[in-house]
Amino acid sequence: xxxxxxxxxxxxxxxxxxxxxxxxxxxYSYAGRTQIxxxxxxxxxxxxxxxxxxxxxxxxxxxxTHVIDATHPFAVEMSRxxxxxxxxxxxxxxxxxxxxxxxxxxxxxxxxxxxNAAVAVLPERRARVFLAIGRQHIAxxxxxxxxxxxxRFVDAPDRELPLPDAEIxxxxxxxxxxxxxxxxxxxxxxxxxxRNSGGYGARAxxxxxxxxxxxxIMIARPALPERKRVESVEAALAWLGHEARLxx
Ligand code: NAP
Numbered sequence: 223x224x225x226x227x228x229x230x231x232x233x234x235x236x237x238x239x240x241x242x243x244x245x246x247x248x249x250y251s252y253a254g255r256t257q258i259x260x261x262x263x264x265x266x267x268x269x270x271x272x273x274x275x276x277x278x279x280x281x282x283x284x285x286x287t288h289v290i291d292a293t294h295p296f297a298v299e300m301s302r303x304x305x306x307x308x309x310x311x312x313x314x315x316x317x318x319x320x321x322x323x324x325x326x327x328x329x330x331x332x333x334x335x336x337x338n339a340a341v342a343v344l345p346e347r348r349a350r351v352f353l354a355i356g357r358q359h360i361a362x363x364x365x366x367x368x369x370x371x372x373x374r375f376v377d378a379p380d381r382e383l384p385l386p387d388a389e390i391x392x393x394x395x396x397x398x399x400x401x402x403x404x405x406x407x408x409x410x411x412x413x414x415x416x417r418n419s420g421g422y423g424a425r426a427x428x429x430x431x432x433x434x435x436x437x438x439i440m441i442a443r444p445a446l447p448e449r450k451r452v453e454s455v456e457a458a459l460a461w462l463g464h465e466a467r468l469x470x
Contacts, residue, residue: 225288225462226251226281227264228300232396232423233318234292237455238262246462249284253300256376274306281311290458291449292318296356296417298444305447316450318458320421322443328432331440337362340415340439344369352406354416354427355441360384372409396423402430417441 225241225248227234234250241248242263254268271277281289291304301317308315325331334340337355341362344351348368353360357375364384371388378392389409406414406427414431416424418440431438452458 223247223287223462224285225249225290226284226286228289228291228293228304230255230297231292231294233320233421233455234290235262237290237292237318237458238264240455240459241462244459249286253297271303271307274303274310277303277307278310281307281313286313288462289313289315290318290462291315292458295319295322295419295443298446301446301449305449316452316458316461317446318453318455319451320419320453322418322420323425323428323440326432328435329428330432330435330437332437333440333442335442336444337441340441341365343439344413344415349412350410351413351415352409352411352427354414354424356417372411395426397426399426399429399433402426403433406430406434406436411436413437413439415439415441418443 223246225246227238227248227250229235229238229250230252238248238250239262248264250262250264250266252266252268253270271280280286289304289308291301293300304315332343334343337359344366348370350370350372352372353363354374357379360373361384363371367386369387371385372391373383373388374391374393376392376394379390383390414427414436416428416438428438452461
């Protein structure tokens, strides 16, 4: 067996450690978006494959027998390419993907389908907005330049943001309810814009918004092609064991 983890998330890192612990031969792949990827005990490669065809070549060249797509649920391109490349090569694929968050009592969510809809929902009057989305999705918010935005990134941005009033906090999660509540209260945040990532690492801000009584513009996950899904590292390991027995 030789597994490929498509990574870049906390879950992918936990899975990497679990595979290393079980002495399963595996490679961890990063897109290379952050300057210092978090360390774990697997050999890694960094950078795109060159589309689905490039990934298919990689799978064959590296003799990959199993692919685990543990990318972020909003990393749509990579996930689509994984489905396509695994279909082309016949390599079994599973997605390690946490269930999306669901509304709890006290939540004030406005659910939208995409970034442009999120921009449209923001009020016209100036407000203090915590924009908890990836840096590559910020440009549409330039259509509402009147707001004071707060953004949080793993690395400092390497170019100016298209928002006239933006505070950038450089910090790497996971975050706690207490620290996110203090951060949001301290900055006088009135709106939170978030993507429905699911899982634990990113949910502190959602819980903090509920406690502070703030409206949350929640962007739904994009649609992905049909693929096998598991929700935990343990289930991904079990899938690998099961697939290996089938292949034996
Ligand atoms: P994306 O739009 O789906 O991917 C764009 C391209 O980047 C892919 O087509 C692929 O290039 C390359 N790529 C993405 N993930 C890769 C990986 N793990 N290994 C090798 N190449 C990869 O993805 P994204 O939204 O830019 O996210 C990039 C990475 O950041 C992902 O690995 C994801 O897990 C992580 N991340 C994303 C978010 C988010 O909010 N989207 C949040 C946390 C972490 P080629 O076509 O050339 O192969």
